Amino acid sequence: MATVMRDFNLLEEPLKEKPDLPKSPKEAVNPLEPKFRVSNLNVFYGATQALHNVSLEIPPNRITALIGPSGCGKTSFLRVLNRMHETVSTSRVEGQVLLGEQNILTMDVTQLRRRVGMVFQKSNPFPKSIFENVAYGLRVNGWHRKGTLHDAVEASLRRAALWEEVKDHLHKSAYALSGGQQQRLCIARALAIEPEVLLLDEPCSALDPIATAKIEELLFRLKEICTIVIVTHNMQQAARVSEFTGFFLLGKLIEFNKTAVIFKTPARKETEDYITGRFG
Amino acid sequence: MSYRLVWRKAVNVVMLSLTGLCALTSLSVLFFILGYLIWKGGSHLSWSFLTHLPAPVGEEGGGMANAIVGSGKLLLIAALTGIPVGFLGGVYLAEFGGKTFSFLVRYTADLLNGVPSIVMGIFAYTIVVMPMGHFSALAGGLALGVMLIPIVVRSTEEFLRAVPITLREGALALGATKWRAVATVIVPAAFQGIATGMLLSLARVAGETAPLLFTSFSNQFWSSGFNQPTASLPVMIYTYAISPYDDWHRQAWAAGLLLLALVLMANVGARLLLSRRVATPR
Numbered sequence: 001m002a003t004v005m006r007d008f009n010l011l012e013e014p015l016k017e018k019p020d021l022p023k024s025p026k027e028a029v030n031p032l033e034p035k036f037r038v039s040n041l042n043v044f045y046g047a048t049q050a051l052h053n054v055s056l057e058i059p060p061n062r063i064t065a066l067i068g069p070s071g072c073g074k075t076s077f078l079r080v081l082n083r084m085h086e087t088v089s090t091s092r093v094e095g096q097v098l099l100g101e102q103n104i105l106t107m108d109v110t111q112l113r114r115r116v117g118m119v120f121q122k123s124n125p126f127p128k129s130i131f132e133n134v135a136y137g138l139r140v141n142g143w144h145r146k147g148t149l150h151d152a153v154e155a156s157l158r159r160a161a162l163w164e165e166v167k168d169h170l171h172k173s174a175y176a177l178s179g180g181q182q183q184r185l186c187i188a189r190a191l192a193i194e195p196e197v198l199l200l201d202e203p204c205s206a207l208d209p210i211a212t213a214k215i216e217e218l219l220f221r222l223k224e225i226c227t228i229v230i231v232t233h234n235m236q237q238a239a240r241v242s243e244f245t246g247f248f249l250l251g252k253l254i255e256f257n258k259t260a261v262i263f264k265t266p267a268r269k270e271t272e273d274y275i276t277g278r279f280g
Numbered sequence: 281m282s283y284r285l286v287w288r289k290a291v292n293v294v295m296l297s298l299t300g301l302c303a304l305t306s307l308s309v310l311f312f313i314l315g316y317l318i319w320k321g322g323s324h325l326s327w328s329f330l331t332h333l334p335a336p337v338g339e340e341g342g343g344m345a346n347a348i349v350g351s352g353k354l355l356l357i358a359a360l361t362g363i364p365v366g367f368l369g370g371v372y373l374a375e376f377g378g379k380t381f382s383f384l385v386r387y388t389a390d391l392l393n394g395v396p397s398i399v400m401g402i403f404a405y406t407i408v409v410m411p412m413g414h415f416s417a418l419a420g421g422l423a424l425g426v427m428l429i430p431i432v433v434r435s436t437e438e439f440l441r442a443v444p445i446t447l448r449e450g451a452l453a454l455g456a457t458k459w460r461a462v463a464t465v466i467v468p469a470a471f472q473g474i475a476t477g478m479l480l481s482l483a484r485v486a487g488e489t490a491p492l493l494f495t496s497f498s499n500q501f502w503s504s505g506f507n508q509p510t511a512s513l514p515v516m517i518y519t520y521a522i523s524p525y526d527d528w529h530r531q532a533w534a535a536g537l538l539l540l541a542l543v544l545m546a547n548v549g550a551r552l553l554l555s556r557r558v559a560t561p562r
Contacts, residue, residue: 126451
């Protein structure tokens with residue numbers, strides 16, 4: 001009951017202070033050029049505002065976790081990064097999002113999604129064979145050479161740690177795979193077009209602990225080749241896999257820092273409350 | 281037991297029986313028609329009925345080969361004209377349509393579906409038969425094709441809408457354009473359903489008579505190509521049934537049985553197609 005009351009209090013009293021962002025995140029948290037520079041991002045769905053003035057820099061070749069209670073805007077934020085929010089016709093975005101030096105909001109959307117891949121909460125293999133699933137991204141991006149296509153598919157499946165399990169039935173339906181395998185297939189499919197960034201929206205929420213462990217292990221290795229942003233409900237997962245963590249609450253980015261800092265010495269009371277399980 | 285309670289129980293029993301009886305009636309109508317057709321026309325349904333031309337008045341025997349082929353031709357033209365328009369229209373409604381225009385198209389399709397088939401016949405008569413100056417398979421096929429459009433539009437739209445949004449997003453997230461995603465992921469995912477809808481719509485118009493009476497008309501002989509008056513099963517049934525000859529009456533029954541059997545087969549086939557799970561799409 002107490003936790004519920006706290007939630008209500010939060011709803012009634014909007015946060016008065018500005019989120020305590022690191023003064024200069026570039027130097028404070030990361031010496032390298034950030035992959036994404038998000039500044040003053042506002043996202044609206046119709047009349048409701050899902051994100052308020054979010055500013056954030058996502059470091060390259062690292063795993064960044066986004067945590068927060070349901071409806072806090074972390075998925076909305078993730079979907080802006082490859083403009084999947086545009087599938088909702090009433091959505092509207094204000095602010096600036098730079099991928100490298102390019103403004104993603106004005107660039108060609110297919111080009112953006114070619115560079116920024118996405119893996120969804122519910123595994124969504126196409127009703128095609130395993131091979132065709134992985135080859136799909138290559139085909140739509142204009143890859144027609146048959147021999148090398150097979151090599152590319154094999155390489156992606158290997159990277160997603162699925163090759164050994166499926167190499168003998170590449171032409172079977174993807175629906176014959178288990179849930180965990182399907183999710184790794186979706187990762188392989190996203191990796192096939194060699195994206196610079198891989199966005200994952202609660203990729204393990206429907207998986208058992210063994211399948212989850214496999215995917216986490218996979219993410220560790222993948223950060224060699226791309227930047228990873230993962231939305232998760234599971235705080236242990238955020239703590240285990242990520243180097244940077246952003247905490248969202250009620251559409252605002254409350255805190256962003258190194259994961260160790262967020263989990264051990266958070267600067268903000270809300271973060272501490274959420275992490276210690278006092279609400280959310 | 282109070283009077284009230286007895287009354288309530290009686291109403292309950294009466295209403296249960298009434299609904300059950302009506303359900304039974306709707307079920308038995310089909311079997312009654314089928315049984316009656318078999319009884320009246322079954323004995324006339326023979327190999328020569330399927331392969332011979334109609335016999336001249338006064339001669340016994342003869343068949344309806346030309347009408348069977350004619351119906352096939354009409355359905356072919358109908359399928360070639362109505363299905364592509366209906367299919368692509370349905371794709372537009374499900375995938376690309378804005379609110380107002382989609383509403384308009386959907387509403388119009390429903391209205392078009394309710395237009396009496398004889399009116400479709402008049403329409404085709406005015407548009408095709410009058411300018412050409414004669415009846416033709418083309419005119420009849422087009423009349424049926426127009427009837428197909430609203431049915432195919434709506435069934436295509438329904439099946440496409442049933443494809444989970446996650447599949448769309450999966451394709452878009454890989455850098456596919458909207459059209460590419462629709463053509464290579466969404467339509468294949470819904471293909472069984474869409475094909476079933478097409479087959480059912482063809483079965484539905486296969487038995488139409490009114491639009492053919494003054495478009496493809498009829499023919500006692502073979503018609504070559506698509507430019508001549510053409511016999512068809514429904515019109516043959518009509519012509520033979522109102523004739524004064526007993527032998528023709530029996531042939532009308534046999535043709536009715538044949539037509540019903542074909543339509544039922546298409547229906548059952550379509551259901552089987554739909555019920556097969558998406559097992560191993562290659």
